Amino acid sequence: MNKYIKAIFFAALIGLTACSDDFLTVEATDSQEAGGTATEDDLLSYLGSSYQLLLFDSYADYQYNSVPLMSDLLSDDIYKGGGSAGDQQVLYNMSQYNLNADLTPTGLWSIYYSGLSRCNETIAACENSVDVDEADLLQYSAEAHFLRAYYVHWLWKFWGNIPYFEEELEDPFMAPQYTADEIYAELIEDVDYAIADDKLPMQTTAANDGRASQAAAMMLKARIVMYQQDETKYAEVLADMEEIINSSEFSLVDDFASIWLSDGEFGSGSIFESNQLSEGKDWGAAWSGYGTNLPAFISPSELSGDDLLSDVTDYEGGWGFAPVRAATAAIFEDGDERLAASINQFEDDAYSARFQNTGYFLAKYAAREGYNDDPNNTSLNYDNNTRIFRLSEAYLNAAELIVMDGQSPTSVSAQSCLDAIRTRAGMTSIDATTDNIKLERRREFVGEGMRFWDLVRWGDTDLLTESISDYSSERTWDDTRKYFPISQDEIDKTSGDYLLVQNDGY
Template structure:
């Protein structure tokens, strides 16, 4: 017995002796650190990758500058003015509104954000294809990630037109062929049509899974591409998809248009897709603007110098709505005052209740503000960092809006 113990101890000492001089002897790998190879093989772990693929959607309201997607897009039309302090305040948006962006002054953050989302969506597809999963689950993951990838390409396509395209992640030397805008359109709409025809996604998700891609979201993206391209040959197909959403009975109009934009009505019956933001526990801060949490939009487009309001919190005065847009609505159309805050009217209504409301009026002020997203009192409660950067307002991407 003693001899056996001695031999075992000797062997142990010998084994220690063979490694004790190595550089890694005292290096301990944490038990939580796992290599990528063989990691994304279970449904739970692929769910983690799916979550990561959605994350860049939150970055669009800030990435190398305060440039929310809807503000950048609308500023290039005639329904809003950029506003803010002056033409140097978020200069890229002002340049975009005049179609004067340069190679140095452009929305490079949106470029990086979009390709980050594409990269992550491609990873989910590759992992799902290799994973040992039930076939219907595998098809769901692949279809969902093709839709998120289409969303990211949609932004690139609209802002830049001709862009590098790839549906399998690049390897060294990381070069992708630039496709024309027409080629991007054909490739992505073909992808979306394949997803839609497969019926791999539900028409609508459960409340718990709100924020995941659905059949309806894919159909709206398809219609977005088709209408933007002005592809009349595809209009009947896009219309058929829209009718399928309506006839499903899973989406319906709310009684009041203005109610869609309230926090309690996020993911209401009228909502098809939203980008989720949350204030509670939000840690976005100055210098860390891409941290998890809320959105900057309500602060950015809020009424400047606002005081006395029982409903709204003031902001930086961007996104002034043009008077022509406000006046084009009929007075009885609930989309007018349900979506636009007319300060002259609001101040008068408050005065009738004995409440004195005042505001400032910054650059390009029209007295008309985008009521949909301006900050409501209590709308950033629970933020652990900057209140301005952590508003609890989801950005509505697609909703049903047929009303008069």
């Protein structure tokens, strides 16, 4: 695994203090006061600090905050699982659309506001730089704008109407609350800046794996625009998807299962992923380290048997969260190679069944032998990278924009895009219809946190209301559930013109 990001994290720890309870500020050391001139070493320190937030996705602020997991809990693909409904109560209530101002994922809020603050500092340092090569300076600035958009887009998706700031906050450290549409405009400004003028390479070199690229910025723009349903930008997004597909920089990996192995990290179909390492996270240090907890979180408890759906037998046990629904396993056709790579099924006596057990478990990020060499904090320090953007998403975005949104391609067809995905899965061609494209997205991205956001933007949220007594899932969707409630603690910190207004329905 490439160590570039880790190296600049060490620089970040020298130049900046670690996160604290006041996550809206980043304190500079005496050698680099905020607003002062910045050398290239200073810029790399700030940039490393900005990237570091990618490593806090699974556990930080003493909470479990995996975005793929939390996104899928809102969908119809998995249950919460774990020891009981009360085990990680916020996650269970989230899965039931039953959060409130006193029970909302505050760790996720802290993580991504820390990311916003750090990116602001990096951008400010770029603006005050001295003796830095112009091309390098533009690249650093574009990376920071991309990361800022990436972090804020999660706040926007989860909470909608949020505080936003692009300059260092001063006492009393409050920022104005923007509407979701106003945040959308800021996101587009940042991703367009990152994409324009070739400030970033289309793909990184192996030495820079883990850094942002132009393709990553294009993929982020696609997610933002398509979620907003901004038809005025669909043509731009389709053109971006075609450019990525037709570039010589990426190709679909033939063996789908290999994508999720250690050797598959930063593979030919990878556009952007985190750079996890199996070290550094500690139960008593909520803002440190490089490992991920997700594999332990989603793997069956006390596992001792073999996997029934593949010939891989190197899985390890975990905590039994996120059991996959039987209906999700049933969406795959016979012979689809993605099934065994996405969903594990074990013998009944091979593990200890826990709350909402279905017999199915997520496989892509499952705990495996040899993926963790930390003897003291094993559950927190698996080295599985999170695959954030993959080439297959560009293919399926293009197919959707052509068929479902009426866009005219210049160099691909919806059918060729869908066929490429199905051929790699060992499947035959099917017509590129709306229903088939939607189903193929679900099959392709099981366990990657895509399904819920797709259902919301397609207007298919009727699929989310359910009454399933056997699995303790009684939930009702209405449009106020699109956003989480803002924490009452955060509201109580604000006043006057900066008083946070709670989202509708809470």
